[in-house]
Amino acid sequence: VLAKHKKLGFPGVVTxxxxxxxxxxxxxxxxxxxxxxxxxxxxxxxxxxGDVNQIIHSVGGSHPGSRNDxxxxxxxxxxxxxxxxxLHCDVQVxxxxxxxxxxxxxxxxxxxxxxxxxxxxxxxxxxxxxSDIWLSRWSKRAESCRKPGSExxxxxxxxxxxxxxxxxxFQDKVCVDxxxxxxxxxxxxxxxxxxxxxxxxxxxxxxxxxxxxxxxRIARDQSSDVExxxxxx
Numbered sequence: 039v040l041a042k043h044k045k046l047g048f049p050g051v052v053t054x055x056x057x058x059x060x061x062x063x064x065x066x067x068x069x070x071x072x073x074x075x076x077x078x079x080x081x082x083x084x085x086x087x088g089d090v091n092q093i094i095h096s097v098g099g100s101h102p103g104s105r106n107d108x109x110x111x112x113x114x115x116x117x118x119x120x121x122x123x124x125l126h127c128d129v130q131v132x133x134x135x136x137x138x139x140x141x142x143x144x145x146x147x148x149x150x151x152x153x154x155x156x157x158x159x160x161x162x163x164x165x166x167x168x169s170d171i172w173l174s175r176w177s178k179r180a181e182s183c184r185k186p187g188s189e190x191x192x193x194x195x196x197x198x199x200x201x202x203x204x205x206x207x208f209q210d211k212v213c214v215d216x217x218x219x220x221x222x223x224x225x226x227x228x229x230x231x232x233x234x235x236x237x238x239x240x241x242x243x244x245x246x247x248x249x250x251x252x253x254x255r256i257a258r259d260q261s262s263d264v265e266x267x268x269x270x271x
Contacts, residue, residue, distance in 0.1 A: 057086075
């Protein structure tokens with residue numbers, strides 16, 4: 039997984055995090071207020087972490103739908119273990135310093151999220167309005183690569199399992215958690231059964247980048263006439 043993400047331009051990235059909300063029709067009346075979020079009806083939120091092959095790595099326990107990603111991130115076991123340096127702490131990543139192609143070693147794996155998370159080292163997310171051109175290019179690429187490993191996963195789950203297309207009718211939220219995790223397990227088994235988890239492990243799965251075309255496209259979109267330097271392979 040680390041090797042695939044490195045080829046995409048994200049060295050040290052082990053997973054992509056995003057919050058997933060499922061409708062809860064049978065929510066008890068006493069808990070409707072705390073579980074009713076921006077959707078206007080009771081929901082339960084899961085923190086889902088996956089990779090570029092859409093294999094789900096982690097699904098924490100569900101949270102009330104009124105909680106945002108900032109609060110859920112503080113209670114997610116997988117993300118917290120990465121944050122405190124317990125999980126993936128042995129990963130060594132070579133990062134460019136930006137000066138004469140020098141590199142330095144960074145310890146610990148990170149994740150790519152959306153802008154609704156904490157500014158932690160393990161949660162890297164695209165900037166909305168970056169002023170630096172290199173940060174702008176990285177942000178666009180991060181947003182493009184993050185969606186298959188987070189948001190698109192839930193779309194696949196809904197297409198595979200009809201129960202997710204309808205609100206849950208379990209009155210016990212533990213049953214909601216168990217059902218969602220069971221469907222995630224089936225999703226991973228199907229991916230591995232059809233060999234979709236191995237995409238990217240062969241050289242023929244990748245296309246060589248045309249950096250000259252990328253630079254010309256960005257130069258055309260920029261209003262200034264500043265000449266862009268070439269990327270270092």
